[in-house]
Every structure is written in structure tokens, then in C-alpha cells.
Amino acid sequence: MDFALIHNLGVGFGVALSLQNLMYCFFGVLLGTLVGVLPGIGPMATIAMLLPVTFNLSPISALIMLAGIYYGASYGGSTTAILVNLPGESSSVVTCLDGYQMARRGRAGPALAIAAMGSFFAGCVATVVIALFAPPLAEVALKFGPAEYFSLMVLGLVGATVLAHGSLVKAIAMTILGLLMGLVGTDVNSGVARFSFGISELSDGINFVVVAMGLFGFAEIIVNLEQGEAREVFVNKVTGLMPTWKDLKDSSGAVLRGTAIGCVLGILPGGGALLSAFAAYTVEKKIGDTSMFGKGEIRGVAAPESANNAGAQTSFIPLLTLGIPSNPVMALMIGAMMIQGIAPGPQVMTERPELFWGMIASMWMGNLMLVVLNLPLIGMWVKLLTVPYRLLYPAILLFCCVGVYSLSNQPFDVMLTAVYGLIGYVFVKLECEPAPLILGFILGPLMEENLRRAMLLSRGDPTVFFTKPISGVLLGVALVLLLITLAPAVQKTREEAFLE
């Protein structure tokens, strides 16, 4: 068994180390960091924006590049969090707390270095975890029938709603709205074009890039412009990158704990980077000397940064083994795989081993490149931060537009993205988190398909979802998750956690 693992990893590194794929990995990491550093664009918008760049590549190169964009964007996000106190994404929120304080004390360099080293370590561990756990899980998944898949998707969606900011009811409503929007277009079973009103572009369905770019890219720009900008950049204070021995000693425990927490939480549906970072920070705050937390404690940077990287990476496990995205970024990855003609699921590992293992190996390579790339280039990223937003957003807008237009070379998609930008703005104003919507959007057609098959097989008996053991357990877990969230005590701490 161990031999098989080594053999598989060998295949993977063989693919990932080809000159071409190394180059795409490098470009992905570089582009991802570049866009991720820019304040006001999170990884979601970054990936959505850069997705069209990968259209013309071979599937494996495209996935390697996208994964690189993903880590690059997360890493760039933490740079912004530390230097500008502006979380590019929700998982860097915790990094802001102590990272920004360190920067204010002239210790931005060590904070950035520890974030990079912690992320690299966590990335290495998470890569091994994926290599170890994905194959057995995929074997289980091969036994899944439509009922199990349906229940699994319900669990994934519940997980996503539980983790959404704010009101649970609104999050569930957003998920359902996403499922419905995903149904627009031609129904595969009957050939009926649903909700398309004779518009031929709509009968192919709404492209998920359109939805993601509108809800995350455009809406973010509009909200940023409305709020105006007031930020303080610690540009001149980044001196002396290397952390001291004391820093390394202090943070090594935090990195280990963060990595462990991230690896476990990343696998859970709805988990991933956000939950991992919050949990790691909370744990760290309860251990040892806590007097410096909130005032520039290096452990407060090391733990969440390691955890969110580990979580981000292990959240690939459900995607690669079950074909179920556990968070919105993974939903984007699914969309990208589908564009490349790959149906995500357990069969990928057996039918396209070079794809699966190549991607895993490239994750490790990508993490290595991040360290090599970011520490020397930090000066360049810092310069980028001083570019005023009034120059940035027209450029971002242009890249988004070109990306959307190139989906089908029709103006219709661009217009639809503008409509989603409008909807996204309304969502922000009404405090409706768009993340569950995008997950529902991707899963909508899959859920309907599996529901139909399950009901056909059971001759219309809906109890099949509870009587089949795996399916029943999955639904049970989903129910427990919902009930726990509704419990008053949890509701209160949840509110506090999101307020922080």
C-alpha cells in the first residue's frame, strides 16, 4: 500500500515537474499573488477573473495553474491583511488582528515571513494528508448511489450555510436561490429549456463565471467605491524580513497546532480555510502566555495562517474524491473542471491518475514556489499596495469584462454579469451572504439529477434517503449541524466570532 503511494506520488511529480507544468504553476502562483495582494479583491474574484486565462490549456496544466492561483491569492490576501489591515478574504480576518499590530510596531517583515513559512509547512503536511486519505475515500465514494450523493450534497450545503455570516435562515434561503438559478437552462432529461424565455443564450444555462464575477467581482467594486477608501499602508516599515530565533521558537508550536486543526477542519463539508483560521486562533489564545494577543503576538499570525493554508488544501479532498465542493472556491474549481471536460468525482482518480496525482504534486510545488517567490519579492508586492484604488478598479473591471466576454464571445454574458453585479450589491446591502448561493448554483443540476434517479430507483419512496445507511448518516449529520447552530449558546458565540 505504501509502495503504491510512493509510486503514485512519483507519477504525480513526473507530471508536475515537466517544464511546461512548472511554468504554469509558477504563473498561477505569481498571478494569484499579484491579484490577491490588491486590496478589495478576494480569492473568489481573483480565480473568477483569471479563469479564462486557463481555457486554452490542457486540463492538467489548467488545474495546476488554477490551484496555483488559489494559493497565491490566499497568500497575497494575508500580505494585505498584515500591511493594510484589510482582509482580502474572510479567512484572513484573524490574521489582521495580530499581523497588523505587528506591522504597526515595525515588525511587518517577520510577520510576513512567518506567515509564508507557516503556510509552507502546513501545505507540505496537507499534501501528504491528501495523498493518504483521498484514495480510500474515493473507493467508498465509488459505492455511492444517487441517494447517497443527494444526501452528501445536502450535507455540503448545510455545512456552507452554517458557516455563512449572519442569519441562518437567510443563508438557507440563499442556498435555495442558488439551486434554482442553477436550474436555468435546458433540462437534460426532458430537453425543456427552463426559465429561458426564448432567449437562446439562456437555454444553455447561466455560466457560473458570470454569477461568480458579478456577485463577487463587480459587487465588491461597487461597495468599495460607496464606502470610499481610508487605509494606512506600512510601506516604509517593512525592513528586516528575517524573524529572530525567539520568533521561530515562539511560533513553531503554533504552526504545528494550526496545521493539525486546518487538516481536520478542511475536510469537513463547508469547512476549509475560514473555519480553520478561526479555530486555530481561538485555540492559540487559550494556550500559554496570552498577554500579547491583539497587540502583535507572532503566534496570532502563525497559527491562523498555517491553519487556513492546511484547510484550503485539504478541502480539495471532498472535491477530488466525491466531486462535491465544500466551499465556494471549490465550487469554482468544479466549474473549471467541467469547462475542461472533466466530471469531478471518484472516477477521476482511477481513470485519470496523472491528473489527480499531478495536481497533488503541484500543490507541494506551488507552496514551495510561494515561499521562494514571495520573500524576495515582498518589496514589489508592497509597492503594489500603494497604487490607489481609483486606478485599480477600472483595470480590474476591464480584466473581468474581457474574461466574461471570452467565455462565449457574446455580449450577452457581459450584460448578465452586470445584472449579477446589481443583484450582488443588493445582497450586500441586505446582509445576504452570496457564498452559499454560488455553492447551490453549482450543485443545483447535480442535486436534481440524483434526486430524480434515487426516486426512480426507489419507485417514488422518499424514505430511501433515511433507510440507506450511508445516506441516512449523512442526512443525520446535516440535521445535527443545523440543530447545533440553532442552539442559543452556539448562536451567541457564532455572532461573536463573526463580529471579531
Next chain:
Amino acid sequence: MHIKNGKDFWAGLMFIGFGLWFAVVSQNYPMGSAVRMGPAYFPTVLGGMLAVLGAMVFFRAFVSKIAHPLKVFLFRPALLVGSIVVGGATYLAESQLKGAPMVQYALAGLSLLLFIGAFGPRSMFLILLAVVIFGYALKPLGLVLAIVILIALSAAGGHDFRNKEIAILTIVLAIFSVYAFVKGLGLPFNLWPGE
């Protein structure tokens, strides 16, 4: 009854609207049975669930402990009415306008503009307008002119418009796009009008 949470109030209405809309439109398709679900089955059920959840959010707005004003964002009712009038007229006059599709498109576009203009800040209107014009101008006008329009309009949506800066930004982005997207990535855009 007093509305305490304006955000919940509008969000509730929005969800109810979306839910009912999907459920009602689904009735145009065959429903099927639980064993053989037709294309209407799943969306009808989901639409109903969404409407119920929307109603929960809506009624919560009256008892909420969190206070938000009812006016969540800028709203210009006159423009909304105008949008509905123009849009409705275009829809009703569809058969008369068959011979003149350009007029029909122009009216539909005007209705959409009024609709978007009715809500939200000026910056949103200008940015979304810039995006839509870019999309429709790209083929007839070519990439370079479309970029000029996009950058100028969207920059006008900001707080601080500086002529010189925007001119330089436009030139830089145009050159970059021509080389990166068209020459580099091989996207099939024409650069100038009528190419």
C-alpha cells in the same frame, strides 16, 4: 405593526418574490410524478421552500432585536415607474415592433437603464453601464475604443476623477490588453472598428 429591521423586511420580500416567480414559471413545464419527476417538479418544490423561508425573514423584520432603517439604499421611485412603463410598452407592442428590432432593443435597453438607475448609488449605475456598453461595443467598435469607453465611464463612477491619470491609465491598459489578450492569449477580438 412596526418594521424594526429594514434589511430583513426587504430581504424577505426579495426571497418571497424569487420563490414565487420560480414556482409560478415552472407551471409551464410538465410536473411529472414523484417517481418520474418532470422538469417542473424540483423548481416548484424549491420555489415553495424559498417563499416560505422568505416569509420567515419577512415576519422576523417586525420582531427583530436588531434595528435597521427601512431605507437600505438609495431608491428613486420615479425612475422605477418609468422603467416599468417603457418595459411594459415594449413588451405589449412586440408584434408591432417586429419589423424594427433595433427600436425594440433600444426601448428594452432604456427600460433596463431606468431600472438600474432607480436603485443604489451613482457609482453603481456608471460602472454597470460601462460594463454593458463595453460588452456590446467590443465587436462593432473594436477592443481599443471599447476600453476607452469602459475606463472613462467607470472612472467617472469614482470619487476622484483626474483627467491626466485616467488618460495614462487608459493608454497603458489598451496597450497591455492588445499585447496580452489578443497577441498573447489569442482571444479573437478585433482591435479597431470594422476590421
